[in-house]
Amino acid sequence: MVELLRDADQDTEARHALWRAIGVASDDVRHRFQVRSIVGLDSAPAGGNSPVPPVATWQLVEALSLLAILLRSEDALADIINLFGKTGPIGMREDSTVRWLWAQQTLRGERSGLNGRPDLLVTSTREQPHPGNAVRIIEAKALRNLGTQTVRGEFGKAHDLRVATYLIWSFYTPAPKVIAGARGLGIDLEALGFDTPHRPDLIASPDALISRVAYAQEEARRARRFAGALEAAGEEARLKLRAPQ
Numbered sequence: 001m002v003e004l005l006r007d008a009d010q011d012t013e014a015r016h017a018l019w020r021a022i023g024v025a026s027d028d029v030r031h032r033f034q035v036r037s038i039v040g041l042d043s044a045p046a047g048g049n050s051p052v053p054p055v056a057t058w059q060l061v062e063a064l065s066l067l068a069i070l071l072r073s074e075d076a077l078a079d080i081i082n083l084f085g086k087t088g089p090i091g092m093r094e095d096s097t098v099r100w101l102w103a104q105q106t107l108r109g110e111r112s113g114l115n116g117r118p119d120l121l122v123t124s125t126r127e128q129p130h131p132g133n134a135v136r137i138i139e140a141k142a143l144r145n146l147g148t149q150t151v152r153g154e155f156g157k158a159h160d161l162r163v164a165t166y167l168i169w170s171f172y173t174p175a176p177k178v179i180a181g182a183r184g185l186g187i188d189l190e191a192l193g194f195d196t197p198h199r200p201d202l203i204a205s206p207d208a209l210i211s212r213v214a215y216a217q218e219e220a221r222r223a224r225r226f227a228g229a230l231e232a233a234g235e236e237a238r239l240k241l242r243a244p245q
Contacts, residue, residue, distance in 0.1 A: 007144075008171045009142070011057070012052075013203055014171075014202075014203070015052050015060060017206070018052075018057070018060040018209070019047065019052040019053070020047065020206045021206040021209040021213075022046055022047050022060065022064050022067065022083070023046060023206070024047065024206040024210060025047075025067035025210050026046040026047050027047065028067075029067055029071060029076065032071075032076075033073075033075060033077065034075075034076070035077070035079075035081060036079050036080060037079070037080045037081070038083065039080060039083065040063075040084060041053045041055065041084055046083055053084070055084055056142065057142045058119075058140040058141060058171065059084055061169050062103065062119045062120060062138075062140040063083040064213055065119075065120055065138050065213055066101065066103060066120055067083075067210075068210060068217055069092070069101055069122070070101070071210070072094075072214050072217065072218045073094050073099075074094065074095075074096070075092060075093040076090060076091065076093075077091040077092070078091065082103075086103060086105065087103035087104065088100065088101060088103060089101065089123070090102075099123065100122065100123045100125065100126050101122055102129055103119065103120055103121075104118075104119065105118070105128070107131070107134065107161065116157050116161060118138070119137075119138060120137065120138040120139075121134060121138075122134075122135045122136045122137075123135060131161050131162045134162060135163060135165070136165035136166065136220075136221060137157075137158065137167070138168075138169065139167070139168045139169065140168075140169045140171075141168055141169065141171065142170075142171040143170070143172070146168075146172065147175075147178060148178060148181060151185065152185075154187060155185045158186075163226060163227075164224045164227035165188070165220050165223070165224055165225065166186070166187050166226045167187075167189075167190060167216070168182070168189045169192060169213075170189060170192070171191075172195055173191035173195050173196060174191065179191075183225070185226075186225045186227075187225070187226060188220040188223070190216045190220075192212070193212060
């Protein structure tokens with residue numbers, strides 16, 4: 001295991017790698033799809049030789065995750081994509097089905113009535129996000145010690161918003177028991193890998209970093225683990241109610 005700086009925002013090497021990957025992914029999205037412009041802070045073009053913007057590291061992970069979703073889609077359509085801040089709807093097609101991608105959008109929970117603001121959200125319709133059209137969520141975390149309390153909080157949000165897939169990116173690798181616990185709740189908890197022996201490859205190759213993020217997100221999308229966990233929990237509850245007293 002590679003030891004990282006205690007503050008992810010101070011890991012300039014990893015931040016530079018993320019920004020370079022964002023630049024490569026931005027170029028790929030613009031060349032492949034009907035997207036006119038992809039911008040970072042202050043409407044400046046994303047990536048290239050520009051310096052890493054003064055945003056939190058989790059925001060860089062979020063931006064790369066957004067682009068990786070589009071790169072795995074069959075088609076995408078947007079005029080301008082803003083990588084930092086509120087974005088959407090971005091139209092795209094996955095498995096011949098139209099979906100809509102949003103960032104930092106507020107929606108109200110189905111049961112609690114409480115507001116939530118997922119980092120990234122995919123919906124089944126173009127209308128403003130709500131539990132009825134929310135399909136999957138991706139969150140980006142840069143907590144040094146992402147623990148069970150955070151996972152349980154995210155589970156509550158996922159349950160309230162009724163999504164099929166809920167993926168959390170962690171800049172630091174969580175403890176194995178936390179990863180296993182998240183998986184038991186139907187949450188995909190993925191470490192980026194900067195504190196593993198894969199760090200040199202992720203630092204050196206933007207394509208390797210893009211591939212890492214895109215593959216994990218696509219695998220989670222197809223697995224629909226959170227939907228499966230909810231169905232299993234419901235069935236267990238029904239069996240208990242039918243059991244002889």
